[in-house]
Amino acid sequence: MNNIELKAKQIEEEFSIFDDWMDRYNILIDKAKNLEPLDPKYKTPQYLISGCQSQLWLFCEQKNGRLFCKADGDAIITKGMAAIVLELVNGEPLDDIVKYNFEVFDKIGLHSHLSPTRSNGLRSLIKQIKLYAEAYLLKNKSDD
């Protein structure tokens, strides 16, 4: 089990105590509030992940083959979901991120938020993070 999978397991446990939807959303809102802020200079169209119903902004960089992301969002529930994504990927090796498929959202009963019809930008956020990871992987290979 790699580090992402370990963290996913912890998140699962965190949610498993509750089966009431209100409590699950409470966790998300807490996570949204504790998310490290994104410098406003990145809240521009270039960093926008557009969902039809809510917006997210994402900034990613790599340090020593590991990915570091920051994000913000206008809807707090979506932002909480983004916080989970970042919690999982931040500081992790690029190839682990490329391989991971975020089944954790299934396990914590929030999978419907990832459906393409939700159009909250979350799916696009995950896709974009993976693209960053792939792009850095490629770049690192050609730098070798």
Next chain:
Amino acid sequence: MPWDPILFRNHFPFFSNDLDITYLDNAATTQKNIETINSLSFFYSHFNANVHRGAHYLSIKATELFEDARNKIQHFINAKNSNEIIFTKGTTDAINLVAFSYIEQFCKSGDNIITTPIEHHSNFVPWQLAAKRKDLELRVIPFNTNNYTLDLEAFKKLVDNNTKIIAITQVSNVLGIATPVNEIIQFAHSKNIPVLLDAAQSFPHMPIDVQQLDADFVSLSAHKFYGPTGIGILFGKEKWLAAMPPYQSGGEMIDQVSIDHTTFNELPFKFEAGTPNYADAIAWGATIDFINQCDKNLMFGYEEELWNYAYQKLSSLPFIKIFAIPEQKHYGALSFLLDGIHPYDAATVLDELKIAVRVGHHCAQPLMSILGVSGTIRASFAPYNTKDDIDKLVEGLKTVYKFFNKNK
């Protein structure tokens, strides 16, 4: 006798499934009455055969039923002739037909099209694309956000000798208000300019008489008024339709085809290329029969009563902003926002409470931008909704507000 929403609701099997859903998203699509569902099933089970093709009994029968449906919708909107009724996939398809065929025939570089900023994208983007394709100008009638009216004086100044068509919605899908179509049509006709009315949202909420309106084109969808999905019409005055080239080509719409030339079938078939959606058209006929049995004055009156009740209840919430001027008459839709709560968050919690409303820009981004918001929450009503549904919405909104405020 007052309108009885429960009696009416009993015609809709969706509500007898114990889903326990408060369905307030009728402007997106309505539920279907049993007569419509049965008609579709009965047709497929007993009469299915392709229309306008064979000489065999079933094909003739199916063709008869299909053309009956055309006549029913013709009479429902009081069109002069059934050849003015073109079956389409719905409103969007109907508008695209005009934005292609009419523009192809009547517009040249430098001409202009007039629309409004409160349109559904369906009645905005096709014109924008047509304008790009043919080098036309798209002009937009200013909408005053203080009194929610279109500026008719400004409209008159926008019209000039190069104005070739005016495309305008009859009822806004976001604000639920009607536009001054009579004034617009009258002025346009004084300059010989045709007018297209997007009746997607008016059709379910007011009587439509195309001759009285004197509209040149009218687009509407069956599914927003208890009918099946995937079927709608373009009404067009014969004089325009006859002069317009076909939109799509293929089977059914041709008269003679030789290697180097094709002549086209007569109206309305010229615009119905390929196998039409005859089964849904026939079921739509059953929908129309059903609606005709209802007292439409009572039905539309009840809808207004529901809207007013909702406005009164919602406006008593201290944390709401409603996008409406109560003195105006409303048709179905009511848009609002909760203070400090993103509409997506509100909808997520409402969904947990099994209340179905729509959030987002409602495919009307130009309107969102002049209202200065990224989206709204929209509740929209049908005559099977009850005051109890609205009370549930109000309770739901209180829960939403408490939930996010405790979490502030």
